[in-house]
Amino acid sequence: MFRQVLINPEDRRYQLIIWRSSPNSTIRYYQLNTITYGTRAAPYLATRCLQKIASENKVNYPLGAQILCDNFYVDDELGGSDSLITAIEAQRQLIHILKKHQFYLRKWSSNHPQLLKNISQDDQEVNLDFTNDNNESIKTLGLFWLPKADLFGIKVKMVTEGIITKRVVSSDLARLFDPLGLLAPVIVKAKIFIQHLWQLKLSWDEPLPTDLRTTWSTFRENLSNLENLQVARHIFRGEVPSSTQLHIFADASEKAFGAAVYVRAILKDGRIILRLLCAKSRVAPLKKQTLPRLELCAAVLAVELSARVKSDLQEKDQPVFLWTDSEIVLSSINSQSLSFQTFVANRVARIQTLTLFEQWRHVRSKDNPANVLSRGLSARALSTCALWFQGPFFLHGRQEVWPPRFSSSLQVPVDLEKKKVVAVATQCNDADFIYRIQHKNSFKKLQKIVAYVLKFTNNARKSKESRATHIVLSANELDAALITIICHIQGNDFHEEIKQLKKQGHVDKSSSISSLSPFTDNANVLKVGGRLEASSLPYDSKHPMLIPYNDPLAKLLFVMFHEENKHCGPQALLSTVRQRFWPIKGKSTARATVQRCIRCNKARP
Known part of the structure; x- marks a missing residue:
C-alpha cells in the first residue's frame, strides 16, 4: 500500500538511500519517490490518502466511501452488511474507487460465496470451498476467524521454557492477544500473578519460587482448553433485530476490577438474544484501597467503556443500562460529588458527566457477570461459563421481571467518604x-x-x-x-x-x-x-x-x-x-x- 502513494517531489530529498556495490565504487544517492515503510509518518500519510479518496467519492460511491472512512485500519479492511445485495454493491464500489487510484485489494475472505464469486483465486486469502465441511481459518488484526462458520477461534502458542522467570511469564501473557476482552477472566488471573511477582521484587531472570512456578505451570497447561472455544463473530447469528439495548456490568474485588458490555436484542419474531460484546479489566493498585472505592473505579471504567462502544457502534439513541452490585456506589452516584473527599468526588463527577442516575440499576452479585471478571476464572471453567458469554438469566426475559430500581435510602457512611464540615465563626477585619x-x-x-x-x-x-x-x-x-x-x-x-x-x-x-x-x-x-x-x-x-x-x-x-x-x-x-x-x-x-x-x-x- 505504501508504495502506491507518491511523495511530493520537494520532500523526496529527505528519503535517501546511499549505496555503492563495493568499497571502490562511486557512492550513489537514490531518492525514494513513494511512502517508505518504517518511517514515523508512513501510516498517517497512507491513511490520510484513503480518507481523501473517500471524501472525493462519497457522493457517487457512498457505500464504498463509508467503508474507507470507518472500516480500514491502515491497509486492512473489516466490514459487512445486514443485506447480501448491499454487501455486494459496497464491494463493487470499494474496488472501483481504489482501483481508480491504483490501489488493488487482495487477500479477500468472506463468510458468503457470492462475495468471492468475482474475485480471482490469487487475490483470495485462502481457498474457501463452501461445498465441504473443512473450516479454514485466517488471521485478521490478530484475531483468528473461521469464515465459513463465521466464528472467532482462539489459538494459544506457548513456547516451552526450561526455567520460569518473570521475563518468561510476561512473554507468555503477551501471547494472549485479546482486543475484545472475551478472555478477560482468564487474562486477569495472569495480570494478578505478574503484579504479585513485582511485589516480591524479583529480577527479570531470577527463577520463581517453587509454589509460584507450579501455579504458573498449571495456568499454562490449562490455556490449551481455550483452543476449543469458539465465539460467533456476528452477535445475532445473521438475524436483524428490531431493537437493541446495551447493558454494562461493573464489579470489583480486592485484586482486580472490570466491566463487561452485553448487547440485548429483540428479534422480529419476539425472541430475545443476549450476548457478550466486549470487556475490559484492570488489576487493583498496589496502594491498598477500600472495596467501595474499587467498586467506584469499576463504575468509572464501565461508563468510559459504554461511551466508547456507543461511539463505535454509531447508535446515538440506543438505550444504555449500567449495573453494579454495590449499593454504596449507587448511593454515591445519587449524591453531589462536592460532598465527598477528592478521590471519590472526582470519580463520581466523571460518572455523573457521562451518565444519568436513571440508567443505573442494582444487580445481585451472583447474577453479575462482571463478578467473574474481577475474580478471574480458569481457562477450563471459562469455556463452560454461560453467565459470562450469555449474561444473567433475567435479561433473557421481559423488562418487567428485571430487578426493581435502586432505592436511594442507603446513605454513604459520613466518616468514610464524606467531607467533614467544620463551622468556624470569624470576625472580619x-x-x-x-x-x-x-x-x-x-x-x-x-x-x-x-x-x-x-x-x-x-x-x-x-x-x-x-x-x-x-x-x-x-x-x-x-x-x-x-x-x-x-x-x-x-x-x-x-x-x-x-x-x-x-x-x-x-x-x-x-x-x-x-x-x-x-x-x-x-x-x-x-x-x-x-x-x-x-x-x-x-x-x-x-x-x-x-x-x-x-x-x-x-x-x-x-x-x-x-x-x-x-x-x-x-x-x-x-x-x-x-x-x-x-x-x-x-x-x-x-x-x-x-x-x-x-x-x-x-x-x-
Whole structure:
C-alpha cells in the first residue's frame, strides 16, 4: 500500500538511500519517490490518502466511501452488511474507487460465496470451498476467524521454557492477544500473578519460587482448553433485530476490577438474544484501597467503556443500562460529588458527566457477570461459563421481571467518604480585605483594582451628572489607591502605634519605630519625622511613608520597583524605594528581592 502513494517531489530529498556495490565504487544517492515503510509518518500519510479518496467519492460511491472512512485500519479492511445485495454493491464500489487510484485489494475472505464469486483465486486469502465441511481459518488484526462458520477461534502458542522467570511469564501473557476482552477472566488471573511477582521484587531472570512456578505451570497447561472455544463473530447469528439495548456490568474485588458490555436484542419474531460484546479489566493498585472505592473505579471504567462502544457502534439513541452490585456506589452516584473527599468526588463527577442516575440499576452479585471478571476464572471453567458469554438469566426475559430500581435510602457512611464540615465563626477585619484581593502577585494589578473600587464608590456617592465617565485611570486615582494600600498595610502592622499617636500625639519609647519620630498626616498615613523638616527636599522625600518588615504586599512593592528599574541591584533598589517610602529593615528586603528574582539569577555569571 505504501508504495502506491507518491511523495511530493520537494520532500523526496529527505528519503535517501546511499549505496555503492563495493568499497571502490562511486557512492550513489537514490531518492525514494513513494511512502517508505518504517518511517514515523508512513501510516498517517497512507491513511490520510484513503480518507481523501473517500471524501472525493462519497457522493457517487457512498457505500464504498463509508467503508474507507470507518472500516480500514491502515491497509486492512473489516466490514459487512445486514443485506447480501448491499454487501455486494459496497464491494463493487470499494474496488472501483481504489482501483481508480491504483490501489488493488487482495487477500479477500468472506463468510458468503457470492462475495468471492468475482474475485480471482490469487487475490483470495485462502481457498474457501463452501461445498465441504473443512473450516479454514485466517488471521485478521490478530484475531483468528473461521469464515465459513463465521466464528472467532482462539489459538494459544506457548513456547516451552526450561526455567520460569518473570521475563518468561510476561512473554507468555503477551501471547494472549485479546482486543475484545472475551478472555478477560482468564487474562486477569495472569495480570494478578505478574503484579504479585513485582511485589516480591524479583529480577527479570531470577527463577520463581517453587509454589509460584507450579501455579504458573498449571495456568499454562490449562490455556490449551481455550483452543476449543469458539465465539460467533456476528452477535445475532445473521438475524436483524428490531431493537437493541446495551447493558454494562461493573464489579470489583480486592485484586482486580472490570466491566463487561452485553448487547440485548429483540428479534422480529419476539425472541430475545443476549450476548457478550466486549470487556475490559484492570488489576487493583498496589496502594491498598477500600472495596467501595474499587467498586467506584469499576463504575468509572464501565461508563468510559459504554461511551466508547456507543461511539463505535454509531447508535446515538440506543438505550444504555449500567449495573453494579454495590449499593454504596449507587448511593454515591445519587449524591453531589462536592460532598465527598477528592478521590471519590472526582470519580463520581466523571460518572455523573457521562451518565444519568436513571440508567443505573442494582444487580445481585451472583447474577453479575462482571463478578467473574474481577475474580478471574480458569481457562477450563471459562469455556463452560454461560453467565459470562450469555449474561444473567433475567435479561433473557421481559423488562418487567428485571430487578426493581435502586432505592436511594442507603446513605454513604459520613466518616468514610464524606467531607467533614467544620463551622468556624470569624470576625472580619476591614484592614484585612486588601490581602484577599486576587492580584496575581503583582502590585500594579493590586493598585489598579483598588483604584477602580475607589472610583466606583466615589461615583456612587455623586449624582449622575457629576460622575466621572472616563474609563482610563488618572495619575491622581492611582496615587489615591497607593495611599489606601499603604494605610491598610500600616493599620495591620502598626495598629498600636497609630492608636497611640491619635491619643497622645507620640508613640511610646518601647516601640520599635520610636526613633523615627513617626506622625500621621491628613490622610492618616504613618510617616517618618525628624530634622529633614527644614530641608528643601520634596515633602515625600522628607517624610517617607513607613512600610513594615516582612509584609507580603511590601515585598510586592519592592518587586515592582526592582522590575521597573531594569532589575537593579540591592543598593540601587533600596535607594529608589526610599525616595518615597521608609521600609523597616530595608536592606534585608532589597537583598532578598534580588536573590529571589529568577531573571537576575539566570543572568548572574
